[in-house]
Amino acid sequence: MALDNMKTTGFTQVGTTPNRPDGLDKVTGRARFGADVTAPGMLHAVIVRSPHAHARIKRIDTSKAEALAGVKGIVTRADFATGLTGENWNILENVMASDTALYDGHAVAAVAATSALTARDAAKLVEVEYEILPHVTDVDKAMAPDAPVIRAGAADGSVPEGQHPNVVRYHESGHGDVQAGFDEADLVIEDHFTTEATHQGYIEPHACLGILGGDGKGELWCCTQGHWNVQKICAALLGLETANLRVTASEIGGGFGGKTAVFIEPVALALARKTNKPVKLVMPRADVFKATGPTASTSMDIKIGMKKDGTITAAQGVFRLQGGAFPGAPADMTAMCAFAPYALSNVHQVGYDVMSNRPKQAAYRAPGSPMAAFAVESVIDELCGQLGLDPIEVRLKNASKEGTKASYGPTFQRIGLVETLEAAKAHPHYSAPLKPGQGRGISCGFWFNHGGETAVSLALSEDGTAQLAVGTPDIGGSRASMALMAAEELGIPYENIRVTIADTATLGYNEVSHGSRVTYASGLATIEAARDAVKKLCGRAAAKWGIPEDAVKWENGCAVPSGPNAGDFDPLPMAEITANMGATGGPIVGHFEATPEGAGVSFATHIVDAEVDPETGKTSVVRYTVVQDAGKAIHPTYVEGQFQGGAAQGIGWALNEEYIYGDDGRLQNALFLDYRIPVASDLPMIDTVIIEVPNPGHPYGVRGVGETSICPPLAAIANAVSAAAAVRLRQLPMSPPRILEALEQKRDG
Amino acid sequence: MSKIHVTTTVNGDEVEFLCDPRETVLDVLRDRLGMTGSKEGCGTGDCGACSITLDGRLVCSCLVLGAEAEGREIETVEGIATGEDLHPLQQKFIEYAALQCGICTPGILVATKALLEKNPDPTETEVRYWLAGNLCRCTGYDKIIRAVMDTAADMREAS
Amino acid sequence: MVEVNLWSGLRPLADGKDKVEVEAETVGEVLSGLVQAHPGLQDAIDAGVSVAVDGRVIASSLTEPVKPDSEVFLMQRLKGG
């Protein structure tokens, strides 16, 4: 069911690509990010972290550190709230360990001092006595009967009997009869896949500045994807009243899901309370790697049956996700996304959320979906290869469309998978000749997207400009998209809209910017707030003209009579109404506060050409094309940017990025030199095709675009590598040593 | 530890500061001189967010000690625009949406400006290798490379 | 009555059923109806669920309407990046 106030054509501003409002600040160094603020009398903080993967904390002696000149305060777990339960308890336990350090890098204490160097020196003087416990960091090992138990009693009621206590959540879904389906197939392929944990790799480390007085009132400045969430959690972890803590979101230097979680903010506030001074806490890069959200690592079994004509008869998957020392790995999402691109009569999927001695996993773009796509789309590629079928034709044959019963249950509304496949097939890239040594791979990808609690306010100024306050931090140009939508509705120039990211004291609750919800939900809210303002503007014009409100409509930034019977009045521009709004009823402000539901799911198809160097095992991506359904692209350049960024991150995940743990359970590559994200010279240009199949749940048809783009690359590259070098890599990353090993195995037969 | 007195030039202005012998130029810029345009992404010379030029040479300011700045000339992102007028690179970066979050942008602008001063007509490959020390996690580099290539062409035409 | 489809992992908590009929006009009533019929579902629902109504995934709003002939699926709560 589409919204009845839907607009899909006749846009004057939406779909154009003006310069972003915050562009100047960001190219001149003026924009203020997490670490860019100071406060008078400010202290600097450093967190003391466990060097052990699993250890009982027997004693913490802070006396030597406290004796150092310049040290003003030290906090441990004793400085936080007690009696927490549920997820708040989990978050606190992760923010500051109580009696057990659960992973290499787990925080055990924190020091505030007059300078960052003094704080660093003092942190080294904090003496912690540990009793080392057995540890496990691998998902399959963590499920084995003899694995050390990370925390007894962490499992919930979903876990079937007989599982190791490290299995803490279980998901199972599907429909039909998979065995019957496999019996019908001409070819069944079953394989095992693994992926390593990767980090979101935002370039800005977590940073914050906290102020908290003895009266329980505080201020916090931080880089986050959701400052209301930070407010709520900090209040709980410190025992404050929520409204007494005002949180302001700084400019944010990337997040990709990793800044939806809270890590250092409660620590800065606890130190601020203890020392009665503002405290700044900036994470060193190594801490970012060790103690903030990597993704889950996975171990997966996929079985798919296909007929000779390409029809998929049944599909089955088992997904085991290692999510660190806390429950929460998105095993359910992985399972639900895995087969979503295909219309299947028989499908069954199982997910295990498994704890290990690693940092608590955090969301990373379409959490769980890229790993599933890697495994599933690799098997489909193998089936196509062995049956001699074209990979796009097979996907088209089985593609989910409107009315398909999704692999995860419900019936799809209007979706655009077929359109992305058709566009990929028609794209010159798909038929371009390949050079020797190169191979081409394709893959589809799926993500749900999300709406969530949203509040915005749009205040009109006397001169006919407008101030839009939104609650979702601008990670990649969303101010521009919001301004375009407000300008579209108000009928005024884009430049006349000033967009601010409001603090928690100014607007109602806004859910974290995740699930690709910003353009969808804040956008919907902006449109509705503008429509609310327009209604009020029309009311003022009606009063002036002495005609009923419904006899006035809004056109090109002016109130006009709605028809010939309404009377004969000249169009009344917005600026003329706002010029004396104080005298005609008061300030005009448009509002929207609600929880938009109806974020449309989105699909993508990627095409990639890869070249494998048989001498070194190095894979180069030589050509890349992203085709994705955006529903409606508000600012097409930023939509392209999301497509390209997701693809690049996926390329890194496929080829290089991985958390490497030693036998001692310590992370061995907590540095950008060793955790190698793609650099400019690793990548080609990334071509994009924006498909627009309107989402019935948004007034302009917008679908989230930020996440789906990371789903296909892993498999697309694996498929390209298989085509280029005739080796099938079932383990990510496909780093040079792994490719060489595979090539050698093939040579040795 | 006693502090060191340093006199240096930043974006054409002479400045003086006292710094700990362990402090880097990046620490000094950000914490002592209040110039937070240069960013710290890693502190180990791997991300390029802290890029500056020191006597015209592109360096990672997190790898240079504050004390080493004595008598040198430092250029940072804050010095790229001339008053109100943006440098063509800055303009083009906005126009091309060559930034999403913008945290890498100061370092990339400093680095590309240094490149174009050395080589006004770089190939795409040269730009990519020159920028290989500047990490961007948001954009996949596509729009950055295009913005740089196009600025270079414009600047060649204008000169 | 509205027929609610459960994901199969919930079957053990709902006396082996994967479809449960409840009296409901809103998403909120669907959830309370489920718990009434099968108290074992309480924890799973508290842990966070979304409800897909005719293909539209409702993540949190309990007031969304549900019709007797609506296709209703209980799903695990979505978490994005």
Ligand code: FES
């Ligand atoms: S902060 Fe200097 S290179 Fe990363």
Ligand code: FES
């Ligand atoms: S724009 Fe975010 S890191 Fe480059």
